[in-house]
Structures are given as structure tokens and as C-alpha cells.
Amino acid sequence: MSEMEGDSVTLNIGSEDMKDGSQIWWRFGKYLLAEINVNNDSITVYDDVADGRFRDRLKLDNQTGSLTITNITTEQAGIYKLNIARAESSLSSPSSKTFNVSVYDSVHCCGPTEAVIRLVLSALVGVATVIVLVYEIRSRRAEQDQAHIHTSGSIEI
Template sequence: MMDMFHTLAFCCLCCCRLVGVFGDTVTVKSVSVTEGDSVTLDSGLTEIIDEDLIQWKFGTKDTVITEINLRVSIISVYQNVLDGRFRDRLKLDHQTGSLTITNTRTEHTGLYTLQTKSVIKRFSLTVYARLPVPVISRNSPQCSSSSSSSSSQQNCSLLCSVVNVGHVTLSWYKGNSLLSSIGVSDLSISLSLPLEVEYQEKNSYSCVINNPIRNQTTHLDISKLCHTCSEAQVSCCDTVEAVMRLVVTALVGVAAVAAAVLLLNDVRSTRG
């Protein structure tokens, strides 16, 4: 009975040690980068002279993408694996074993594993697409029959939009205060977020799109997008008046030319 207890205790101790070691080796470090940038996955090693073989693997299937074989002093980069997504993008430091991925794309998002004789390190890389600049536009007619006669009570309806985005949040801010937001986790989706403001108000508004590492901001110019009906009518009248002035000027010019031609003809007939 005592022997069985000792055996069980020894097995438990061994399991605990294995779990501890395994837990240390499979710690996953999260790394984020914007598409087009370079990223280095640091091996943490200063020298690799004691290692026989160093491999970098990608994905849950542990596809080898590059390796250093010190026994034959060969550095191999497998350009054509995984449909060639890493072609001409991998740089391996032959002293430390650190891996650099240049000109990253969203397809490079995934799990990377460094494996040597004594070390296993894992990195979860997320490559975010570059953010577009939000576009603010008018979301209602300039004037409508239902508009209030008092311009101070009218609202200007606006829309902030972005296209082909994923893993982002789109938000309206009034100064530094968040008014509303909408998020999306899918790829290549268009987002729009409405906002109503009073005509000619002096508050500062901005529309912001962001992901965990970057943001893009467009500031609202109320004076350019929002006009009251009376302002629109004044602008319209000003335009009509300007056109009429041009027409009158043109007619006067034509009349002057016609009078000159008639006078010249009369002079010629008199001399004849």
C-alpha cells in the first residue's frame, strides 16, 4: 500500500513539473502591426551556437517556413509554402534566430512558433489593414416642406461613412465626449453612423475610425455642410441675380453692336 502511495506521489510530482515546463514554453505573446509595415518576432536568444536546429513554424499545423541547421551551416527559407504568401518577406537573423516579416499583409495574421532543442516560443501576430479616412456627408435634403419656419429649431442630418473595413470602431465625438459608436469584427464591410446637429452651432464634432493600434479622424465643418432654408434661398437668389446681370450685360452689348452696324450702313448709303 505504501509503495503504491509513493508511486502515485511520484507520478503527480512529475506531472506537475511537466505542466509547469509546458506552461512556460507555450506562453503566447501577442503582436500587432499595420499592413505594409515590418515586424520582428524576437527569439530572446543572444546566441544560437548551442542549438542544432532552429525552426520557425506558421499556423496551427506548424508549417515550417524557415530554419537554421547549424550542423551543416545552412539557412533555409521556404518561399513557396502556403501559396507563397511569405515569398521575399522573411529575414532570419543567423546570430539570434529572430524572424522579421517585411511588407506585411493581413494574410500573415496567425500563430508563429519558434522551436529549438531547448526553447519553444509562440507569437500571435495580427496584421490590421490600413484605415481609410472617414467621409462626412449630408444625410437630408437642403430644405423640405416639413422644415420648421424657425431656423433655430431645424436640425442638420449628417452621415459618417467608411468602406471595406474590418475589426474597427466608427465613432462620433463632440469635443472629447463620445456621442455614439458602432463596431465590426468582419472584413470588407461598409459602415455608416448618423448624427444630427443644430444649424450654425459652434460645437466641435469629429468622426473617428480606429482599431487597436491606429485611428483616422475627420473633423466636421458645419458651415460647409449645414445651411438653413433661408440661407439656401438667399444663395439661390444671389445666383439668379448674378445670372440676370450677365444676361442683361450681354444683351446691351449685342444691342450696341447692332446699332453700330446700322449707323455704319446709313453712313455708307448717304455717301453713295
């Protein structure tokens, strides 16, 4: 994920993972940022770790398990890891997801030339997508017409 400095970024866990998990941990490097214990309905956010760089910036959604970092700065850029311990049996292994968050400074984001290049590239991707879709639709229609002709031509009375 690439986010502009000052924006909020939400790291989504996924509804199935939240339902299946009994313990959920969010980490940034070696630091534990937040945890949810579904069994006893406890939620803890540790925003005073990592020299306070997350102070008053973390929000943990107790319904979805998603972690939001508000007013993100380049200090919060890095690897975030989600660990989920499963409730159903001791044989199931915990799952994990990794999120790589990069943060760019708004001053260096988009000069006029870069903005025009991005706009042109986005337009080209959009046009290419439409061309591919039209080609696919026409190909399928031609196949259906050919199958219909073949089917109606092979019936003898």
C-alpha cells in the same frame, strides 16, 4: 504583437536560445517557414509555402535566429511558433515560443477620435508612472531618514 499592414515585423528568438540551440525551426500554423542548423551552419527559408503568401517576404538572421516578415499583410496574421532543439544533451527537451501576430489595415487603424483617445491614455499612463516613481523615491528617502535618526539616536557615549 499588433502590426500595421505594410510594416515589417521581427520575431526575436533571444541570444541565449540561439547559443544553446543546435536546430531552430520557425513555423506558421502547419507550414515550416525557416530553419537553421547551427552545427553545419545551414540556413533555409521556405517562402513559397502557404499558397505563396510569404514569397519574398521572409528574412532569417543567421546571427540572431530572428525571423522578419517584410511588407506584412493580413494574410500573414496568425500564430508563429519557434522550436529550438538543444545541442548539449539528448536529455534536454526542446524549447518553444509562440508569437501571435495581428495585422490591422491602415485605413481602419486610427481615425482622429481614436488617435486623440490613444494620445490621452498614453499621457495618463505616463503621468501615473511619474507619480508612482516620485512616491517610491520619497518613501525610500523617508525610510532612510527614519533609519538614520533611529541609528544616531541609539548611540550612547
